[in-house]
Amino acid sequence: MRNFFKVIYLSIFITVFASCSKEYEVPQDLIVHDFVWKGLNAYYLHQDKIADLADRRFSSDQQLNTYLSTFLDYNVLFSSLLISSDVKSTLIENYNTINNVELRTAFTNGLEFGIIAEPNNTDNVLGYVTHILPNSDATTKNIIRGEFFHAVDGVQLTRTNYLDLLVNGSDNFTLQMANFNGTIVIPNAKIVALEKQIYNYAPTFLEKIITQNSDKIGYLAYNNDFSKNYINDLNNTFLSFKNQTVTELVLDFRNNIGGGSFAKNVSKIAAMITGQFTAEVLIKEEWNSKAQSWFLANQPDSLLTKFPTKLNETTIINSLNLTDVYIILNGTNFSGSSATELLINSLNPYINVHVIGTKTAGNNSGSITLYNSLDYDFPLRNMTHTVALQPIVLSFLNKNDQTYNNGFTPNITLCANEDVLNLGVLGETSDPILNRVLNYIATGNKGTSSACNPSNFEYLFNSISPQREIDKGIFINQNLPNTN
Numbered sequence: 001m002r003n004f005f006k007v008i009y010l011s012i013f014i015t016v017f018a019s020c021s022k023e024y025e026v027p028q029d030l031i032v033h034d035f036v037w038k039g040l041n042a043y044y045l046h047q048d049k050i051a052d053l054a055d056r057r058f059s060s061d062q063q064l065n066t067y068l069s070t071f072l073d074y075n076v077l078f079s080s081l082l083i084s085s086d087v088k089s090t091l092i093e094n095y096n097t098i099n100n101v102e103l104r105t106a107f108t109n110g111l112e113f114g115i116i117a118e119p120n121n122t123d124n125v126l127g128y129v130t131h132i133l134p135n136s137d138a139t140t141k142n143i144i145r146g147e148f149f150h151a152v153d154g155v156q157l158t159r160t161n162y163l164d165l166l167v168n169g170s171d172n173f174t175l176q177m178a179n180f181n182g183t184i185v186i187p188n189a190k191i192v193a194l195e196k197q198i199y200n201y202a203p204t205f206l207e208k209i210i211t212q213n214s215d216k217i218g219y220l221a222y223n224n225d226f227s228k229n230y231i232n233d234l235n236n237t238f239l240s241f242k243n244q245t246v247t248e249l250v251l252d253f254r255n256n257i258g259g260g261s262f263a264k265n266v267s268k269i270a271a272m273i274t275g276q277f278t279a280e281v282l283i284k285e286e287w288n289s290k291a292q293s294w295f296l297a298n299q300p301d302s303l304l305t306k307f308p309t310k311l312n313e314t315t316i317i318n319s320l321n322l323t324d325v326y327i328i329l330n331g332t333n334f335s336g337s338s339a340t341e342l343l344i345n346s347l348n349p350y351i352n353v354h355v356i357g358t359k360t361a362g363n364n365s366g367s368i369t370l371y372n373s374l375d376y377d378f379p380l381r382n383m384t385h386t387v388a389l390q391p392i393v394l395s396f397l398n399k400n401d402q403t404y405n406n407g408f409t410p411n412i413t414l415c416a417n418e419d420v421l422n423l424g425v426l427g428e429t430s431d432p433i434l435n436r437v438l439n440y441i442a443t444g445n446k447g448t449s450s451a452c453n454p455s456n457f458e459y460l461f462n463s464i465s466p467q468r469e470i471d472k473g474i475f476i477n478q479n480l481p482n483t484n
Contacts, residue, residue, distance in 0.1 A: 026065075032387050033068040035372040036078050036091070043376075043393045043480075045365060046083045047288050053081055055290075074387070088365060088392050088473045095378075095388035098369060101227050104201040104257075107171075109194035110136020111143070112255070115162055116420060117458035118150075118185055123158045125460060126150055126178065126185055127166070128420045131255065134202050143175070143192045146423040150185055151176035162461070171196040182421050182455045203233030205255070206427050209244050212442055218246035218320070219427055219434070225258035225469060226265050226339040235311055238272040239318040246320055248441055249273060250434070252328045252426075253340060254357075255464050259471030261339040263366065263396070266474070267305050268317060270347055275319020277307045282346045284397040285366065285476070291393070294481065302478060322351060326437050329357030330414040338363040338473045342396055344408055349399040355410040356437055362407035365392040366474045376480050392473060412440060415452035417459050 026034045040053055047053045058064040071077035078091045092098060110133035118124040127149045132138045151157060152165040152173050165173070177190035206221040218241040224230050241249070267282050283305035286292060295303050310316055327344065329336040336344075341360050344353050370389040373380035397403045414433060424430035429438065436447050 026061075028384075030065055030068050031372070031382065032074045032385055033071060033077055034064075035382070035387065036074050036389065037064065037068060037081070039370045039372075039376065039389045040078075040081050040391055043288065043291055043368070043370065043391060044081070044089070045288050045392045045394060046086065047290070049083055050081055078389070082391075086392065088363075088367065088471075090390045090472065092369075092388040092390060094386045095369070095371065095381075096386060098388065098390075101229060103229050104224055106199050106201070107196050108133065108136065108199050109196045110138035110199065111194060112463045113149075113166070114417075114420065114459065114463070115157075115461040117159070117460060119183055119455070119457070123160075124150070124185075125157045125159055125162050126180060127157060127162070127175075128180075128423075130418075130423070130462065130464070131205075131426055133199065134205070136199055137195045137197055141192050141194065142190070143177075145425060146420075148178045148180045148185070149175040149192075150178040150187055159460070167463075180421075203230050204237055206252075207237050207240070208427050209241070209246065210438065212438055215247050215441065216245055217248040217250060217438070217441065218244075219250045219252065221252040221255070221426060223255045223257060223464075226261035226269070226337075227258075228262070228265060231265055231268055231311060232315070234269065235272060235315070235318050238320060242318050242320055247322075248324060248326070249320060249322055250326045250328065250437055250441075252434070253336070254328050254330050254433070256337065256340075257464065257467045257469060258339055259337050259469035260363075260367075260473045260475065262475050262477070263305055263342065264308075264477070266339055266342045266346065267308055268311060270343055271307050271309065271317045272319055273322055273325050273347065274307065274351060275317070275321045277350055278309055279306050280350070281305075281399045282307050283342070284399070284401065285394045286397060286403075287394045298481070324352040324354065324441075326354045326356060326441065328433060328437065329355060329360065329410070330416075330418070330433060336360040336408075338471050341404055341408065342474055345396065345398050345402065345404045348402065354412070354440070355408050356412045356433070356440075357410050357414050358416060359409055360404075360407040362405045363471060363473055364396050364403050364405045366394040366396055366476050367391060367472065368393050368476055368478055390472070390475075394476070396474065412436065412446050413449060417453065417457075419453075420457065421455070 041047060075091055082089050112130045113127050114130055115125050115127055118126050129143060129145050129147045131145050152175060172195045175192045177188055179186045179188055201224060204220060205223040208219050210217040210219055220237060263283055270282055281304050285303045341363055347353050367390050370376040371378050372382040395403055422432055424432055429435045440446055
């Protein structure tokens with residue numbers, strides 16, 4: 001995240017191995033085991049809760065080796081040293097795969113859809129269109145959000161075949177469309193032919209300006225991840241909003257596939273939304289007690305992320321200087337990503353962040369990549385293996401030392417699933433969710449929550465769900481001390 005002078009010849013901790021010879025060599029068959037234990041002992045956020053990671057658990061390297069040798073597989077060792085609720089810490093077998101983050105592509109016809117069980121039928125299911133990807137094959141066909149289909153190539157969709165027909169089947173197929181009133185499915189004469197093609201996702205799905213009274217509302221439906229691949233495109237979108245004097249901002253993440261991200265990317269998005277808090281503290285880091293003490297004593301600024309002003313050395317961040325932002329998280333049981341939660345928490349002390357959707361998960365931890373070297377950095381890594389660790393090492397707090405392990409309760413609560421009988425048009429007031437947000441912006445009235453799923457539909461599938469990344473939390477780049 002930041003560039004620091006490498007700290008040489010300092011130890012993070014007073015170690016129980018201080019009296020051991022520095023010439024001691026780890027047995028070849030325990031090199032990775034040794035790396036796993038020492039990396040987690042030094043930086044794992046919950047180190048103090050794991051008895052076998054305690055600083056005084058072993059009185060010598062030989063005693064540690066005896067313990068490590070009881071694990072034939074270092075993966076088993078790694079898993080045994082995590083708290084039971086930790087699903088984010090990861091051991092990477094080949095660190096060469098870590099940074100292979102490419103632009104999002106797919107082999108698709110551009111149809112995104114959901115599946116519900118057909119009422120009063122034990123086998124049949126019904127498909128509905130959630131949205132069409134721009135510039136895809138489906139955009140050239142007569143099919144729109146909110147329409148229903150009951151068959152593929154003349155074969156009725158059922159609980160057992162819909163994935164094979166729609167996802168894993170032929171590259172070319174036809175949809176047989178239907179009318180649906182909530183109770184009865186009536187096939188109609190409409191047939192839509194679709195063809196899967198190599199597809200490059202647009203940086204942003206939909207962006208527009210909505211004029212409402214004296215407000216110019218920037219609406220951004222963003223479906224991609226929060227990687228550096230799209231930061232520059234987002235910055236261009238914010239420049240467009242800035243040039244059109246946007247006064248309010250709606251970020252629609254209901255079909256967002258992103259999970260975690262790097263904290264530096266989240267900080268750049270926060271700066272695009274604001275801009276009036278240059279050099280103010282945006283994010284604070286809290287490591288385990290050993291690491292935290294060392295950082296506070298030796299490089300306290302490394303625990304702080306401030307509002308940036310540039311994407312890189314040459315590109316200025318385009319900022320809107322807003323006092324309010326409205327974030328739509330509702331999707332198919334989507335409660336927001338780690339990146340979204342960090343954005344919300346970090347901005348809360350500065351502006352009004354309005355969350356629309358369901359309660360978020362509370363993913364407030366941060367991770368770092370550790371390599372097997374004295375400073376756990378890549379250049380000096382042990383070349384005998386390619387294992388790296390990505391443990392959770394810190395919790396995130398905002399300027400006011402607030403964190404969010406219990407998640408965020410939304411300002412406006414939405415149903416877990418959208419009403420298939422009233423989806424409307426994305427980006428238009430006919431979309432019930434956006435319309436409710438626009439009314440909230442105009443009046444402050446949160447509206448009345450209608451009964452969720454009054455027809456008791458059984459929601460079986462949404463094509464966005466399998467595209468969502470596994471949320472591994474937020475990553476940071478941090479120069480660590482040399483432990484020689």
